[in-house]
Amino acid sequence: MARVETRAPLERFGSALNAALKLSLPQDSQPLFHMLRYHLGWEDQRGRLSSIGSGKAIRPLLCLFMCEAVGGHAERAMPAAVSLELIHNFSLIHDDLQDGDRERRHRPTVWTVWGKAPALMAGDVLCCVADLALGGLAGAGVPAGKAVAASRMLTELYLEMIEGQYLDLSFEGRTDISQDAYLDMISRKTGALMEAATRLGAFLGTEDAARVESLAKCGRLLGLAFQVRDDVLGVWGDEKVTGKAIGADLRRQKRSFPVVHALQVSRGKQKKRLEVLASQPQVEEAAVDEMLGILEDVRAHEFAQKLAEDQGTQALACARQARLSKAAQQELEALVEFVLIRQK
Numbered sequence: 001m002a003r004v005e006t007r008a009p010l011e012r013f014g015s016a017l018n019a020a021l022k023l024s025l026p027q028d029s030q031p032l033f034h035m036l037r038y039h040l041g042w043e044d045q046r047g048r049l050s051s052i053g054s055g056k057a058i059r060p061l062l063c064l065f066m067c068e069a070v071g072g073h074a075e076r077a078m079p080a081a082v083s084l085e086l087i088h089n090f091s092l093i094h095d096d097l098q099d100g101d102r103e104r105r106h107r108p109t110v111w112t113v114w115g116k117a118p119a120l121m122a123g124d125v126l127c128c129v130a131d132l133a134l135g136g137l138a139g140a141g142v143p144a145g146k147a148v149a150a151s152r153m154l155t156e157l158y159l160e161m162i163e164g165q166y167l168d169l170s171f172e173g174r175t176d177i178s179q180d181a182y183l184d185m186i187s188r189k190t191g192a193l194m195e196a197a198t199r200l201g202a203f204l205g206t207e208d209a210a211r212v213e214s215l216a217k218c219g220r221l222l223g224l225a226f227q228v229r230d231d232v233l234g235v236w237g238d239e240k241v242t243g244k245a246i247g248a249d250l251r252r253q254k255r256s257f258p259v260v261h262a263l264q265v266s267r268g269k270q271k272k273r274l275e276v277l278a279s280q281p282q283v284e285e286a287a288v289d290e291m292l293g294i295l296e297d298v299r300a301h302e303f304a305q306k307l308a309e310d311q312g313t314q315a316l317a318c319a320r321q322a323r324l325s326k327a328a329q330q331e332l333e334a335l336v337e338f339v340l341i342r343q344k
Contacts, residue, residue: 013064013074017057017081024082024133031114035122036129039093039110052105056342058226059193060085062335063201066215069328072205079136080150080200086130087158088193091165093123098169099252106243131155142204150200157196164189171255175263175275182260186227187220194223202322214322218332221315226339228308231256233344235292236301241343247288253278257307258300259291265298305340312336 022042026033037043041052060081067077095101096109097119103109111119134154137147167185171177198219202212233242234249235258242248249256259278266274274294277287295301319332 013061013081014057016075016078017060017064017085020078020082021085024086025129032118032122032125035110035114035118036126038113039104039122039126040089041105045108045113052107055089055105057085058335058339059088059197062194062197062219062222065328065331065335066198066201067205069324069332070202070206070208070211070215070322072201076137076140076142077201077204079134079140080154080204081197082136083130083134083154084193084197084200086126086133087154087161090123090126090130091158091161091193093119093126095165097123098165099254103243137204146204150203153203154196154200157192157199160188160192161190164192168255172253173279174255175278177255177260177263179257179260179264182255182257183224186224186257190227190230191220191223194226195219198222211322214318218315218318218322221311221318222336222339225308225311225315225336228257228304228311229340229342231258232301232304232308233342235259235295238343243344247292250288250291251283253280253283258295258304261303262295262298262300266294270294270297308340312340 021040025036025040034043034047037047038045038050041050041055044050063077063081063084064074068074092104093110096104097111097116101109102112109119110122114122131151134151137150138144142150164185164187168189171182171185195216196219199212199216202215206212231249234244234254234256235247237244237246237248239245245251250259262274263271263278274291277283277291277294280287283291316329316333316336319329324332
């Protein structure tokens with residue numbers, strides 16, 4: 001796909017979003033809410049203010065952008081944007097626990113600091129806070145019927161996200177996963193919430209159902225591009241940037257796209273060897289190096305990156321069907337570019 005010169009991370013919404021996010025969380029001194037503020041990057045382990053931040057916030061920013069892009073007022077979609085970011089973060093707390101990840105954003109994950117049961121409850125509470133945040137749509141001027149429809153829309157999509165996480169966990173240890181099955185899983189795990197961002201933003205900004213559907217499809221495809229790029233970084237990302245060593249996902253025996261692709265296209269002794277390596281409960285460094293060699297032989301890096309770019313191209317094609325302004329289309333192109341070249 002053609003490269004664009006700007007990254008356009010939609011910075012104009014950032015300060016308003018951060019303020020709304022902080023207002024959404026109860027200002028309670030209970031350890032439970034301290035865990036949430038810690039996870040979101042607002043406090044350190046001792047409760048002192050922190051500026052680490054909660055991540056890229058692509059989903060809420062995309063929601064606000066889409067609302068504005070179809071002619072609506074971004075502030076009308078702010079409750080939905082806040083809810084999206086909180087839902088994403090509740091899923092991260094649970095993912096870290098389920099995957100056994102001990103670090104996120106270069107510091108210990110919630111479960112490694114407070115334990116597994118408290119982390120599980122923290123994630124559950126963040127999901128509840130997200131649901132409450134969406135209730136702010138009425139106060140933002142959204143008609144009651146439309147607010148109810150938006151709530152149902154979001155709940156259905158984050159249910160699909162959870163289904164995707166279940167499928168992801170069910171893939172562990174298997175060597176028979178097809179690329180189609182893998183893409184279906186990430187379409188749910190990552191694509192569903194990205195679709196929620198574009199669908200909700202457009203839904204709250206226009207009454208044109210066809211435009212909403214085009215932008216919803218754009219979001220789903222962008223989610224696929226995002227996850228495949230994430231899989232590339234999980235194997236070949238720069239340790240200084242990602243905080244994870246080369247081959248991190250291989251050590252965890254994570255069934256990311258490069259591994260699924262290699263298992264499907266490798267042949268003969270190489271395939272049998274990869275199946276053996278991918279089935280080991282614990283992976284030694286020598287095995288990681290061997291797996292990296294096989295992935296290189298089948299050009300898994302190039303294939304995965306090309307797939308991500310193809311999904312990005314399709315996402316932009318869907319957006320063009322929504323007849324966005326030239327400026328909005330260019331900004332979306334910059335966002336897709338960022339997703340495809342990001343280093344963390």
